[in-house]
Amino acid sequence: MDSTPAEEILHDFPSHVRVYKDGRVVRFKGTDTVPPSTNPDTGVQSKDVIIDPETGLSARLYIPNNPLHNKLPILVYFHGGGFCTETAFTLTYHNYLNSLVAEASVVVVSVDYRRAPEHPLPIAYDDSWAAVKWVASHSSAGGGEVWLKEYADFDRVFFAGDSAGGNIAHNMGIRVGSCELDGVKFVGMVLIHPFFGGKSPIGSEGSNSEMIIGKEVADKLWLFVYPSSSGSDDPLFNPVVDPKFSSLVCDKVLVCVAEKDFFKDRGWYYKEELGKSGWGGVVETMEAAGEGHVFHLFNPTCDNAMAMLKRVACFLNEDNA
Template sequence: MSDMAASASITTPPHEVDECRGVLRVYSDGSTWRSSKPSFNVPVNGDGSILWKDIVFDPVHDLQLRLYKPASPSLPKLPVFYYIHGGGFCIGSRAWPNCQNYCFRLASNLQAVVISPDYRLAPENRLPAAIEDGFMAMKWLQAQALANNPDPWLTDVADFSKVFISGDSAGGNIAHNLAVQLGAGSLDLAPVLVRGYVLLAPFFGGTVLTRSEAEGPKDAFLNLELIDRFWRLSVPMGETTDHPLINPFGPVSRRLEQVNLDPILVVVGGSDLLKDRGKEYAERLKNWGKKIEYVEFEGQQHGFFTIDPNSEPAKALMLASNLINKPRSTKRDIFMKHSISHIPKTPNDHKKEFEAVLVHFS
C-alpha cells in the first residue's frame, strides 16, 4: 500500500452499513450507535392497578428484568408468566413502552406475575448470547424459589409450580430454545415447574426461503429485507441461518422427534412473512406426537398484539392467554361466553384450536 493510500485508510471516517428502525446504527469499523429512545413512540398506559419494579438478574452483564403484579390480586398465589420481547435479536427492551403496556395487560388480564427480561443484543453480542441470557433469567427465578431470604415482593404472591414462558418474535425463538434445553418437566429448574410455552410469531430462519417470505409484501411491518438484516447482524460469525438456534429443522439441528417437550402454543398472523415457519414448526412437532397447537389470525401482521393491543385479534389472543389461570370448568364457560365471532376467520377451526389450548394448560 502506498503512503497516500495508507493515509487515506486512516483518515476516512467510518460510514454506516446497517440501520434498524432508527434506534441502531452499525458502522464500517464495527462500532455501533444505539438511541436512548424506543422505536415505538407510544405513551405508557399504567393506571396504578399493576405494580412493577426492575431487578438485576445477571450482574456480570448488567442485565435487568421487569416484574409486574396486580396491586389487588384475585388469588393468594399467582402463576408466573414470562414475556420475552422481540426485536430481531438486535433491538428492543423490557423498558420500551409497547413492551411495558403489553405486560400491564398480561398482569391484569391473566392475574399473573409477569417477568419481562432483557438480553444481550446483536451485533455487539451475537447468538447464542440471547439464548444464554434467557436461561439465566429462568435460573434467577429458581434462585428466588430456593433462597433463604428471597424478595417478598415476588415470593409472597408467585406460584413457582405454575410457570409459563412466552416470547414475541426473537423472544419466541428464545422460548423455543428454552423448551428444548429444559425439556418436559423443567427438572433443572426445580422447584420451579414450567407448565407450557407460548410462541408469538417466533423468529425462525433458514437458508431456503419459505413461500410467505418469498412472496410477502415488501412494505410489510417485518419485510424480507429487514429479516435478512436482523439475521446478518445476529447470526454467529461464520454461520448461516441454518444454525441450530435459528432453524429448528436445519441440516445440523438437533432432532426434535427425540426431545420431550412441555405443551406449546404457536400464534402467528396470517399476513406475517414468518407465518410459514411457525406453521411448519407446529405441524412437524404435532406429527411427532408433541403437545402443540397452532393458531393463525387472518390478515394480521407481525406483532399485531403489541402494535394495536386494543384490536379484536389482540383481545382474542389475550383471552386465549387468560385461560391458563382458570379451572377447567371455568375455562369452558369463558370460551363459550365469548362467541367465535369475536375471533377473525382463519383457515383453522378456532373452536377446535382453543379447546385444545384448554387441555394443554389445564
C-alpha cells in the same frame, strides 16, 4: 460529496438498526423507556430488579392488583426486536405486559437481555437462561425476591415472547429439556409471531414476492446478530432441524401467527412439525386475519389484539391436563 469513513455504513436494517464504520450503533425504535409503576387503570404493579450485577442482566416484574394469597402462574417473558432493539423497559412492552397481567392475573418476569450487535448471540440466550435459573431459585430458599416468594406458583411456569422473543422462549424450553430446573414445573409456551427461519423456503416464502423479501431480510438479520452462526439452518434459528426438537418437557404450546406476517408460514410449520416430532404435548395455533407482524403491540385495542390477549390469558390459566 464523499462520506467520511466515520459516516460509512457497515450494516443497515432500516426498521431496526444501523451500524457505522466507526462503531456507532443507531437504533430506530425501542428507545423510549419508562419507569416501573402502579397502573392507575388496572392496579398492576411493576418494579425493576438486577439479576446479575456483573453483566447488568435485569428484569421488570409485574403483579396484578390485589393478588390476594393465592399463588399465581409465572410467565417469563422475552421481548422482541430482532435481538437488537427494544428492551424490557420500553413503553410498548410495559403497556402490553400491564394489559396481559391485568387480564390473566399472572406474575410476569420480563427479561432485559443484552442485545446485538454490541453483544452478539448467543449472549441473549445465555442471559435469558440465567434469568430462568434466577426465577427457579425462588422455589427454594435460594432466591430473595419477595414478589416471587409471596405470589408465584412454581408448579405453573410459562415462557413467552414475540418475534425474537418467541425464538428465545422456544430455545429456553429446549434448554429446560436438557438441563432440568429443580423445584419448578415448566407447563407451556406462548410463541407470538416467532422469528424462525431456514435455508429452504417453505409455503409462500418461495412464491410471494413480499414473503421472499421478508425471508431474505430475516436471514441477513440472523447473521448480523449471530455472526458465528452456522447459517439459516442453525437449530437456534430453524428449530425443526434440531435433534432435540421433541425434547420439550412442557405440556402445551400456543403459536400465534398473523396473516400478513412474513413469519406466518414458519409459525405454522413449527406447529405441524412439533406435532409430528414425537413430543407428547398439545400444540395449538391462533391466526389473526388481516394483520402483520406484532400488530398487537402497535394497535393493542383492535379486535384481533384483544382476542389474542384473551386467548393467551386463557392459555395461562387452563388446567394442566
